[in-house]
Amino acid sequence: MSDFFLSDFATDSVDRSDKNAPGRLQTIEMDGIHDMGGMAGFGPVEVEADEPVFHQPWEGRVFAMAPAAMVAGCFTTPMFRHAIERMDPVHYLTSGYYEHWLTSVATLLVESGRVTRAELESAAGSFPLARPERPLSVVLDGPASHRFVVGDVVRVRDVHPSGHTRCPDYVRGCKGTVARVDPPSSVPDTEAHDLGAVSETAYGVRFEAAELWGEADDVEGSVHIDLHDRYLEPA
């Protein structure tokens, strides 16, 4: 099975020729296609036996280009992830993993003026990029200092920002228990949007499955996820 397992979902009826038209941008929320936890309908996990690390040489080149450009100061990891998240959802679902990386690196280099889209397209033909950043709908305030300790019951704030966040949709509004307090680390939400690197405590939070998925015969166990302080409130 290939990287392109989702090609069956591609549809010729989707018109992508106007993908930069403002009217279409407004239809894209940042609870984006990448935020997949709990989505239904994707079918079985297809495992490729004896899979090589890279299927084609270009995948290895692209894999290394991203950190190389980061080392060169072109962008940060949160910016890189957010540019993948800004891909047209149809392109995201119908392209392989390293094509996501390729699209993200190219988008960030064009946006920062290091490379032009014309240069890319004169060498390669059409070169789809991610959509532009949208104005942030919510900027979560950070706490003055870390607020929770192991054993505290917390609720994930039910906020749906238009930009980057590492708080997945499936835990929002849900109650969990702090299982671990981690050292402060950069809040991806601000770093992705060039609002500065803000250091803040993150917590390992445990959620019982029934809290996340409601009542069903197959709901069992727990999910543990790491969340920054600003994503949480006392329960």
Add this chain to the structure above:
Amino acid sequence: MSHDHDDHHHPAELTAVERRAAALEALLVEKGIVDPTFIDAMVEAYAHDIGPMNGARVVARAWVDPAYRERLLADGTAAVAELGFAGAEGNLIVVANEDKVHNVVVCTLCSCYPWTVLGLPPTWYKSAPYRSRVVREPRRVLAEMGCDLPDDVDIRVWDSSAEFRYLVLPERPAGTGAFGEDDLAPLVTRDSMIGVARL
């Protein structure tokens, strides 16, 4: 792979994505942003030197050395560094399987994975089916992947969303009491360290 990839194509037959990758690399090099030897070295390292054999050494050591196991579970980052494994994705938490506890790792938002000890993730780990389903119906996903767990085993899913990466410490297989570390390491599979297989 998709049908438009042939093993013996010449440059005129490059696929669209191959053309884009080549164009981007050429521009990065031409503008002095990226050193092509950095790219060569990184591809080489992850294609050959950094992979699940690293994690297997860690697991085998933990099986034979109780003090190491204790250090590994208390501070995974420091314990794997003792064996020479350190890197950018090196903030590691190790979670131990037990008779009635099974751990499984995912990254629902992207593809976070403990590169330092497992190398790069397989395609299925980065795929929509795995990312969407394993947090919602882990027992069914594991069974479909050949890992049938008894009903009374508590399943704990670890979604890597921030700084830490997760590695599962599988249980030592029965009947290996006489095995030394070097005999044990080859028994440790990548999938057992992600948590989609038991040994």
